[in-house]
Amino acid sequence: MFLIIGIMVVLIGFLNLIIYCLNWFYPIILVSRQSYQILFIRLYFFFLVSISSRLKEVSFLFEGQTELIAREFPQLQEMIWLNSSGTVPLPKSSLEATIKILRWHSDWKGDFQQRTQEGEKIKESAKNEAAKMLACSPDNLAYIANTSHGLNFPLHGIDWERGDNIVTSALEFPANYLPWKYRAKKSGVDLRVAPINSRGQITEEEIIALIDNDTKLVALSLVQFSNGQRVDAPTIAKVAHEHDALLCLDAIQACGGVEVYPEEMAVDFLTAGGPKFLMSPLGIGLCYISSRALAQIEPPLQGWINYDYSDGNYMNKNPAYRKGAGRFEHGSVSLYLIAGMNSSLQLINSVGIKTVAAHNQGLARMMIELFEDQGYTVITPLPPNKRGASINVRVGEAMDLAKIVEILDTQHNIKISARFGGLRLSTHLYNTEVEIQKAYEIIHSLVQA
Structure with missing residues (x-):
């Protein structure tokens, strides 16, 4: 060229x-x-x-990427990891941060109060790092165990009445569909499902057409697990709010991999577990809760952590809720896992989420062009604002996708997934153009064999 x-x-x-x-x-x-x-x-x-x-x-390489990969991901020296939509290799610094707190809990050497204060600083730091990445206030963030944990806040927190409706799509991962199906059955709520079109995608027009004055919640994935499609959240949020409905986004396929700004998008709930693009340990995540939602919904999961005991008076039986989204944290959260996530968020912020997003979307575009140039069907939208950091390519109905994934894994040490009738490849800050080219050539040769 x-x-x-x-x-x-x-x-x-x-x-x-x-x-x-x-x-x-x-x-x-x-x-x-x-x-x-x-x-x-x-x-x-x-x-x-x-x-x-x-x-x-x-220009997908960013300054210091080679050094970062060598320092943080030594396990990837002989491996091509294109499965970030499934899980990611934990960065070395995150592993070390997690182990450090585990050792604290094991030996308890040193000043107990000092260790306790340091633990609180780690919790505060992780929220501050997340707030920096998401361009929001840390007061609007709550720790969660996983994405489903956060989805349960509106599921059980909204005051449902018979005749209300929930709007979702047929493209959702089970975690963002089955809870709403449960609520429909339990409360007599109508579940409205936007269909998948002939291109294997959903459209904002179909979603918006389902929203009316009886809609209490619109529940979607910001980026779909199957094909990497990203929805136009601000447009959907505007329509939802015009009908006094809340917008809840499953963002585990987006946070940490592309730019996600919940306040700017006017999202009410945005929930993401840690082990994918946040590069964090399994068992920890974050939920953004808007000021609008905080004013409407009482925490549905109750424990003592929901409440303000900063004065140390644990005999108080009438405490006030903690300020902000912290009131949705009902029990103790794992400091080990938060320490690991804190380190991973610091790593992402050291590169910059804009740089990470440009890198990932550039590699995704490269993959799309490579496969489409050979006549393969890619069911991921091409415009950057319509996709995340993954693509789905259809290599032929007669192909044994599971076998291709197995051969790539066992014979070539390339990690991908089979999803939605195609091969799903997803990138992150540790991937390079050389890896993309190599993975494409091997996949193409396997399909042509």
Whole structure:
């Protein structure tokens, strides 16, 4: 691509020189020469823009990436991990941070009060790091054990009445469908499901058409697990709020891998477990709860942590709720896991979520183009604002997807998944263009064999 552009730029310059020389000997074509120069200027501008655009598309490496991979992911030196939508290898610093707190709990050496205070600082730090990544207030964040934990806040916290409805889609992962099915059966609520179209996607138009004045909740995945499609959350939130409904997003396929700004999107609940793009230990996650939702919903899961005992008076039987989303934390959370997540969030923020997102979406675009150029069907949308950090490619109905995944794993040490009738490949900050090219070539050879 660069060679072609370079040759054409040189040719344009050469032609411009010829016209200039002709004008020197034949001034009569002055007007024509001026017209040509205008044309050449336009062509130069076009090709310079093309080069700039192409550079932006292929410059997926970020400063310090090679050193980061070597330092934090030594296990990936002989492995290509394209399964971040499933789980990720834990960064070395996160593992060490987790083990450090486990050792605290084992030996209890040193000042007990000091250890307790340091533990509280770690909890505070993790929320601050998450707030930085999400561009929100830490007061709107609650610790959760997993994505489903956060989904249960609106599931049990909303005051449901017969005749209410919940809007979701047929493309959802079971964790973001079965709870709403349960609520529909339990409370006489209507479950409205936006269909999957012929391209294997859902549309905002279909979702919005289901929202009315009886809608209490719109529950969707920000990025779909099956094909990497990203929904237009701000548009859906606007319509939902016009009908006094809340918007709840399962964001485990998005947070940490692409830009996610819940306040800007006007989301009410945004929940994400740690072991995917947040690169955190299994068993810890975060739930963003908007001020709007905090004012409407009482914490449905009750324990002593919901309440403000900062004065140390544990004999108080009438305490006030803690401020912000912390009131939704009903019991003790694992400091071990929070320490690991804190380290992972610091790692993401050290690179910058905008850089991470551009890197991931650039690699995703590279994968889409590689497969589509060979005639494969990719059911992931191409525009960056319509997808996350994963793609789904259909390699043929006759192909044994499970077998391809197994061969890639056992013979080539390449980790991917089979989902929704295709191969799902997902990237993160530890992946490179070389890995993408290699994985594509091996997959293509397996399909053609």
